[in-house]
Amino acid sequence: MSFNPTRARRSAFAVAAAGLLLTTAACGSSNDASGSSGDANAKVTMTLWTNSTTGPGVQFFKDAATAFHTQHPNVTIKVQSVQNEDYDGKLQTALQAGKGSAPDIMFQRGGGKMLAMVQAGQLGELTLSGDASSNISTGAQSIFQADGKTYGVPLSITPEGIWYSTDLFKKAGLTGTPTTIADLTSDAAKLQAAGTPLAVGGKDGWPAAHWYYMFAVRDCSQDALNKAASSAQFADPCFLQAGKDLGTFVATKPFEKDAFNTAAQGSAASTAGLLANHKVAGELMGAWEPGVVGDLTPDKKPLADLGYFPFPSTVDGKGDATAMMEGADGYSCSAWAPQQCNEFLNFLATADQESKYATAFSAIPANKAAQGSVTDAASKAALEAANNAKYSVLFLDTLFGSNIGNALNTAVVNFMSGQSSDPQSIVDAVNNASTKG
Amino acid sequence: MSETPQVTSALASSLDTTTVGGGADAVSPPAAVAGRPPRARASRRERLEITLLSGPAIVVFVAFVILPVIAAFYYGFYRWKGYGPPSDFIGLHNYRVILTDPEFHRAVLHNVEIAGLSLLIQGPLAILLALLLNREMRGRSIIRVLVFVPWVVSEVIAGTGLSLMLPVNGAINALLTNLHVFGHVEVQWLGPHLGLWTLMAILTWKYLGFAVILLMAGLQNIPEELYEAASIDGASYWQMQRNITLPLLGPTIRIWAFLSIIGALQLFDLPWIVWGEFNLDRDGVSTMATYMAHYGPRTGLYGYGNAVAVVLFVISLIVALLYQRFVLRRDISGSVTDGGRR
Numbered sequence: 001m002s003f004n005p006t007r008a009r010r011s012a013f014a015v016a017a018a019g020l021l022l023t024t025a026a027c028g029s030s031n032d033a034s035g036s037s038g039d040a041n042a043k044v045t046m047t048l049w050t051n052s053t054t055g056p057g058v059q060f061f062k063d064a065a066t067a068f069h070t071q072h073p074n075v076t077i078k079v080q081s082v083q084n085e086d087y088d089g090k091l092q093t094a095l096q097a098g099k100g101s102a103p104d105i106m107f108q109r110g111g112g113k114m115l116a117m118v119q120a121g122q123l124g125e126l127t128l129s130g131d132a133s134s135n136i137s138t139g140a141q142s143i144f145q146a147d148g149k150t151y152g153v154p155l156s157i158t159p160e161g162i163w164y165s166t167d168l169f170k171k172a173g174l175t176g177t178p179t180t181i182a183d184l185t186s187d188a189a190k191l192q193a194a195g196t197p198l199a200v201g202g203k204d205g206w207p208a209a210h211w212y213y214m215f216a217v218r219d220c221s222q223d224a225l226n227k228a229a230s231s232a233q234f235a236d237p238c239f240l241q242a243g244k245d246l247g248t249f250v251a252t253k254p255f256e257k258d259a260f261n262t263a264a265q266g267s268a269a270s271t272a273g274l275l276a277n278h279k280v281a282g283e284l285m286g287a288w289e290p291g292v293v294g295d296l297t298p299d300k301k302p303l304a305d306l307g308y309f310p311f312p313s314t315v316d317g318k319g320d321a322t323a324m325m326e327g328a329d330g331y332s333c334s335a336w337a338p339q340q341c342n343e344f345l346n347f348l349a350t351a352d353q354e355s356k357y358a359t360a361f362s363a364i365p366a367n368k369a370a371q372g373s374v375t376d377a378a379s380k381a382a383l384e385a386a387n388n389a390k391y392s393v394l395f396l397d398t399l400f401g402s403n404i405g406n407a408l409n410t411a412v413v414n415f416m417s418g419q420s421s422d423p424q425s426i427v428d429a430v431n432n433a434s435t436k437g
Numbered sequence: 438m439s440e441t442p443q444v445t446s447a448l449a450s451s452l453d454t455t456t457v458g459g460g461a462d463a464v465s466p467p468a469a470v471a472g473r474p475p476r477a478r479a480s481r482r483e484r485l486e487i488t489l490l491s492g493p494a495i496v497v498f499v500a501f502v503i504l505p506v507i508a509a510f511y512y513g514f515y516r517w518k519g520y521g522p523p524s525d526f527i528g529l530h531n532y533r534v535i536l537t538d539p540e541f542h543r544a545v546l547h548n549v550e551i552a553g554l555s556l557l558i559q560g561p562l563a564i565l566l567a568l569l570l571n572r573e574m575r576g577r578s579i580i581r582v583l584v585f586v587p588w589v590v591s592e593v594i595a596g597t598g599l600s601l602m603l604p605v606n607g608a609i610n611a612l613l614t615n616l617h618v619f620g621h622v623e624v625q626w627l628g629p630h631l632g633l634w635t636l637m638a639i640l641t642w643k644y645l646g647f648a649v650i651l652l653m654a655g656l657q658n659i660p661e662e663l664y665e666a667a668s669i670d671g672a673s674y675w676q677m678q679r680n681i682t683l684p685l686l687g688p689t690i691r692i693w694a695f696l697s698i699i700g701a702l703q704l705f706d707l708p709w710i711v712w713g714e715f716n717l718d719r720d721g722v723s724t725m726a727t728y729m730a731h732y733g734p735r736t737g738l739y740g741y742g743n744a745v746a747v748v749l750f751v752i753s754l755i756v757a758l759l760y761q762r763f764v765l766r767r768d769i770s771g772s773v774t775d776g777g778r779r
Contacts, residue, residue, distance in 0.1 A: 089734065092519055113737070120521030203713035258605035260716055261627050269601055402737035403518070410715060410731075419719040436732060436741045437516030437531050 044338045045076045046104035048331075049091065051084040052361070060360035068347050075340045077105070088113070095122045095334065104337035105344065108152040108330045110143035111394055112401020117332075123151045124333040126342050132349035132367070139392045140366045143328045153345040154330040155354060156287075156363035159386035160210065160395075163289040163378060164282025165275065166307040168196045172281065177309035181249060184312045188254035191281045199256045199271040199280035200416075201264025206397060207271065208260070208416050209409040210284050210325075211249075212426065213396045214311040215242035217325050221318040222391055229399055232434060234427045238318055243415065243423025245314050250416050256280050260417045265292050272296055276303055284311070286327055286395070287382045291362030302362070308378040310385040324389035327398055328366060400430075407433035506750060513744035518737050531744035540718055541745075544728040545752075547633070547721060552701035554637050555644075556694055562641070563648035563693070564686070568678060570649065571656050588646030596710030599639060603627050603711065627712060632720035639707055644700070648693050655689030656682070688768040695760055702753050705730065725749045 050061055058081050065077035080103070082090055087107065094101045095117060102122065108114055117123045128150060133141070136154055144152030169177075169187075172194035178184040191197050201207035216239060217225070224236035234240075256262065256274065263270045264285075272289070274280040276296035283289075294302040313321040331348060333341035347353060351369035358365040358373045364383050365371055374383055386392065397405025411429030414420045513531055515523035535541050570581055587595065602608040603626045613622040626635045659682060667677050705726035708717055714731055717723035729749060733742015 095520070116518050116520040116737070122520065203716065205713075205715040208715075257623075258625070260719075261600075261604040261713070263713070267601070269604075269606070401518075402735070406731075406736040413715040414719060417716075417719060436534055436736070436738055437525070437527050437744075 043074050043076075044340050045078065046337060046341055046344070047078045047080060048105040049087075049103040049107060050079065050081050051087040051107045053081050053083055056360040057081075060357055063356070064348060064353055067353075068344055071347075072340065072343070075344070077344065095120070098122075099336040102334040102336055104334055104341050106332050106334065108144065108332040109398055110152055110154075110328060110330060111398035112403070112405070113398070114144065114151060114332070115146050115401065118146045118151055122335050124335050124337055124341065126150045126153065126333060126345060128153065129346040129349065131351075131369075132346055135351065135367045135369050136349065137366070137368070139326075140328045143394055144330050144332070152330040152332040153349045154328040154366035155348060155357050156329045156361065157366050157386065158286035158288055158327045158329070159364070159382045159389075159392075160214065160284065160286050160325040161308050161310045161382055161385060162198075162282050162284050163275070163293070164307050164309070165196075165278055165303070166305040168194070168278060168281040169307070172196065177307070178312045180312050181245065181314050185249060185252050185254070189252060192254065194281075196279065196281045197256050198254050199262070199274055199283045200259050201262055201271040201283070202255075202260035202413060202417060203263045204265075205409040205413050207264045207283070207285070209397065209412040210395075211416070212242060212246050212408075212412040213325055213393075214284065215246045215249075215314065216319075216396070217323050217393055218242075218311065218314040218317040218319045218321070219245060222320070222323070224318065225393055232400065232404055232430070234430045239427050239430075240423055243426045246412075247415065247421075247423050260413065268296060270296070287364050287379060288362075290376055290379055294362060302376060306376070306378040308381040308385075310382075320390040322385075322389050324386050324392040325395060326386060326392050327395045329363070330366075403436075404430055404433040506747075509743040509746045509750070511743075512740055513747050515740040516738075517740035519734075519739040523740060527740075531741050532748070534741070535745055535748055540723070541725070541728055543718060543721075544723045544725050548702050548704070548724050550633060551636070551640070551704060551724070552698045554633075555640060555697050555701050558637060558641050559645055559648050559697065560690070560694070563645055563652055564683075564690070566645070566649050567652035567656060568682070571653060584649055585646040587643050588650075590643075592643070592706040593710060595639075595643060596707050599707075600711045600713075603635065627716070627720055629720050632712070632722045636708060636711075636722045639711065640704075643707070644697070648697070651689055651693045652686060655686045659685045691764055691768060695757070695765065698756060698760065699753060702756065703749070725752070 048061060048065070050057065052058055052061070058079065061079040065079055069076060091103070091106060094103060114123070128136075128141070132153065137157075140154040140157050141150065144150060144154060164177075168191070172187075172190045174187050174190060178187050188198050200211065219242040220228075220236060220238035224238050227236065228234055228239065256271070262274075264283075265272045267273050268277060271280065271283050272285075272292045273296040275283060276293045277298065285292075290302060290306055293306065294300070297303055310322075310324070331345055333345065348357070349367055351365075351367050354365035354367040354370035355373035357363065358370060362376075362379070364374055364379055364386070371383060374380055393399070397409055399405075400408065407429045408426065411420075411426045415423060415426055512523060514526055514528060516525040516527050516530075517523035566580075566584060570577060570584075605623050605625060609626065610622045610624055613619055613624070625631060663681050663685075664677055667681060672680070702724075703726055704724045708722045708724060709727050709730065712720055712722055714727070714735065717727050717731075725745070726749065729742055729745040732738060733745060736742075
């Protein structure tokens with residue numbers, strides 16, 4: 001094949017520098033410089049694109065825009081909500097069209113996709129306020145950094161783990177939550193026997209892939225994950241081991257019937273809907289789960305008996321047993337946005353705004369000073385696990401960007417659903433992903 | 438998706454020519470009656486009329502069919518994630534990867550299977566239904582509605598409904614279980630063994646109405662006198678259908694088959710929605726279009742996706758041209774070969 005692999009590797013390296021992993025549970029440096037220069041009094045109108053379409057979510061941004069307008073009467077912000085599944089495509093088109101079409105402020109997930117926007121010169125560099133940079137963990141900040149520069153402000157973090165119904169666990173005769181894969185396997189068998197198994201929304205791909213990600217986080221050392229992200233290659237044998245461990249677990253048939261024709265969210269028949277209606281006992285998800293499940297309960301209220309436990313540890317795993325996988329939801333400024341955009345994002349990152357955001361979205365705020373607003377037991381447990389993590393890893397598909405991420409997700413689905421029986425196929429899929437241009 | 442327009446392209450070009458030919462014919466007689474030198478005046482009016490009538494169609498055709506096809510060719514030569522202008526020129530690399538990818542081969546095979554099975558299943562069924570519905574009979578309007586409604590329902594709505602009914606835990610198995618005839622039913626309708634046949638059942642249900650409409654329109658054009666003459670000669674009902682209806686319905690059947698083949702080659706929405714992106718290949722219902730969406734925009738590989746679109750376009754074009762050359766030639770000979778030249 002004639003293409004040049006160094007290019008793929010170089011951009012993967014930038015991803016590593018950018019979104020990658022690994023915060024040592026930590027405090028950030030106080031880098032105080034609020035970005036305001038030039039004529040701050042000229043009348044400015046900015047557009048904001050959010051992927052939230054629900055009442056409280058949109059209302060949060062409208063309120064924030066009004067509050068900011070009160071502080072800065074010359075700045076008006078127009079909130080526009082774009083359906084989540086349409087969001088990436090519409091944003092990409094608008095950014096391609098550039099000035100005039102691109103939103104000034106936009107929802108941002110970070111990782112490989114953000115890196116592509118940075119490399120195309122479509123995002124504006126940001127300066128975090130002292131409050132934001134000291135109160136938001138460096139791990140969450142790093143998701144929105146590329147080459148040491150900041151391009152987004154995190155509003156919430158989404159630590160991963162198993163969200164379960166405490167009632168159904170009790171009914172199946174389980175007393176505690178599992179801490180090893182062996183425990184999880186025997187618990188899953190009891191849950192299956194009780195008619196309320198664990199669930200996975202295989203139809204959407206990524207929920208199944210998250211199982212592999214978590215096995216990789218447990219089986220691979222921090223160093224091996226770093227190297228994989230910078231080289232875009234699964235070179236360390238731990239990635240094959242993660243596939244083998246996943247295969248052993250899946251062979252015990254822990255999941256619901258016909259899991260690969262079940263979607264993850266959105267209807268009563270989805271895994272979140274099944275959990276909300278006590279038809280399945282739990283699933284592996286990020287911390288958006290309480291909100292998603294709450295929307296699908298019969299009375300549209302949060303699931304009362306929702307619990308959380310972190311992913312159990314594997315035998316001889318090289319990864320730290322406390323290591324966390326997570327993502328973050330944040331906001332960026334386009335390259336054409338006025339300077340007030342930066343100020344507005346710092347305003348959103350204040351503890352006051354982030355706790356309002358957390359309430360509106362049932363999310364865990366990124367700003368530590370706002371984390372007291374997390375009240376439900378499951379989210380609290382997830383937050384505690386995230387704060388105790390020795391280091392954390394970005395969701396692998398976000399980290400690698402959609403190119404390698406999609407190849408990885410496809411390979412994991414094929415492996416878990418039995419189309420391919422060899423865990424090596426997952427490793428090969430990642431290593432060969434860059435052949436397609 | 439950029440592949441949809443070329444159905445129109447083949448039809449549009451033949452229709453365009455037909456319109457132009459008809460227009461010219463209609464203009465000539467008055468010119469001759471007027472007694473002046475007919476050539477100059479007629480040709481100026483002719484040209485004006487040709488421009489006015491075909492201009493808008495040509496503009497739309499170029500802007501929304503030709504230019505996108507050229508753009509797809511262009512982007513297909515790049516490694517491009519869709520951010521910023523494409524800059525990493527990789528020549529024919531994408532085409533080499535596509536043509537050697539076993540997953541793409543399977544997708545093409547599924548397209549061929551779907552096209553063939555559609556003709557074999559829907560063709561005879563549609564002819565029988567059209568003949569049936571063409572007769573005066575009790576309950577005819579109900580049957581008509583039942584046949585046509587699925588065709589009118591949007592693919593997305595039908596697909597979403599079916600994707601909730603067909604899984605193992607879905608309504609169809611529950612219904613079969615509740616009949617208490619088969620015991621506890623857990624059929625994997627969407628699984629690798631039944632997938633293709635489930636898809637064929639869905640497609641037949643969905644598109645049979647279209648075939649029946651076309652064929653019923655064709656039946657209207659068969660002169661009643663032929664049947665009268667045949668019945669005077671003592672022909673039976675079935676003899677009449679075989680010796681009058683079927684041969685005279687030929688052109689309609691051939692056009693329907695053409696549309697059906699092109700539709701099968703470009704099939705996207707129903708399998709994508711009912712099975713879901715990650716299940717298509719395993720369950721044997723992936724198509725070239727779903728392959729394109731999966732490895733193009735969904736993977737953020739816009740260069741690669743465009744190259745797949747070009748391959749899909751070329752395959753469809755070749756099939757369309759061969760079909761026109763060898764099957765449709767007789768039916769359209771008057772309009773295409775010498776239209777407008779008289």
